[in-house]
Amino acid sequence: MTDLDDTDRSILRLLARDATLGAGALGRRIGLSQPATWRRVRRLQDAGILNGRRLRLNAEALGFGVTVFLGVKLARKGRVSLEDFERAVAAIPEVQTVEHVLGLYDYRLRVVARDLADFERVLRRRIMTLPGAGEVEANVLLSEERRPGPLG
Known part of the structure; x- marks a missing residue:
């Protein structure tokens, strides 16, 4: 360090x-x-402390007015590999982040959509058809406040 x-x-x-x-x-x-x-x-x-510089796009200004956080639990019957799920979910352009987490769900996804009808289409046609997708819980983002992080 x-x-x-x-x-x-x-x-x-x-x-x-x-x-x-x-x-x-x-x-x-x-x-x-x-x-x-x-x-x-x-x-x-x-030292790896600065790890690139990123441009943050304003999803709402680009026409994506809805952001949803999805908790995804993988189905256990097919024993799909984590790599297969991650590869398939990464190919969905509306999925902004994929986080492998510990807890009630296996993955947490940040998904953007034009509106709720568009989100439903993405959920039904893309996310629920992913290899191994099981239970899903959706939380719609109402507002977001950026925090400066541990350095204040």
Whole structure:
């Protein structure tokens, strides 16, 4: 584990808010030169602490007004492999995340759809036909608040 100082934490907080910031802009905000900031960012990347920079799309602005979290329990009769299920679910474009979890369900999926009728179509035609799909519990997202994470 890499030891993080206050400057590293400041860099991580700033990048968590805006991953497009370059080393020069980061440096100006934390009081370091561009090269010194770049070296720190590079060290955080090499240590695996910074793991890429991602663009977050606004699903609602793209016409996907409904987000549903699905708990999926695999059927035990067919003994389908986890890999078969994961491969099949990853091919469904409306499924944004696939999380293998411990608890009541085997998987937690984040699914986007245009509206509830579209979600029902995705559920019936795509998700319920997956190899090994058993019980499913749906929770419709009403609102979402982004938290800054453990670094505050």
